[in-house]
Amino acid sequence: MASNDDLKKAQRKADENLPPRKCRRGRQQHQKMKPYLVLQYLQANTDEAHSVSASEISGYLEEILGINADRRSIYSDIDEINAVAWMLENDTGIDEAYEAIKEEDAEKLIVYDRKKGGYNITHRKFEVHDLRVIAECIYSAKFLTERKAKSLIDVVCGFVSENEAEQIRHTLGVLRCFKDVENIFKFVHFLFRHLQFTHRICPHPFQFSVS
Secondary structure, three states, X not given: OOOHHHHHHHHHHHHOOOOOOOOOOOOOOOOOOHHHHHHHHHHHHOEOOEOEOHHHHHHHHHHHOOOOOOHHHHHHHHHHHHHHHHHHHHOOOHHHHHHHHOOOHXXXXXXXXXXXXXXXXXXXXXXHHHHHHHHHHHHHOOOXXXXXXXXXXXXXXXXXXXXXXXXXXXOOOOOOOOOOHXXXXXXXXXXXXXXXXXXXXXXXXXXXXXX
């Protein structure tokens, strides 16, 4: 298990070859909402197979949203997010939360992946194959209009990353002919995970969508 010091060393090493950013003095706008936007960006763009660096996050905040965000401030935002998430999950005080996440990555919502050199969210409220089952039920419901079905499926896909949401949409309507539905969904989930990490099989031999 990597210690906090090892994590900081890895972060500093990842920053060494990055171009310097201009320092902006004085009070900056919209800083209070920055941790929320960092969390939202990570939820949409990361999973077990995809990570983003602090530089990518700060670039998104500055270039897309116009919010000043130094790379090193992202580290503090992520620490705050992890502490607050643990505090709310375990109904404790903030000091106890900081102490709990200090050394154990397993206690953190957002984890630094040293191999990929970036952060990701791997622990979510719902598993991908469970959400795939829900999306399939919505797609198969004859009493729903196409527009309403698409809207509900978008809600379901909002619980995972954009990459995983795309996988869910591509498999809609494919599995209704199988009797052993539970095992089929687990197999599809396993197959997509294999594709993410090996890239040895074409990930989209067929594409399906609700539209």
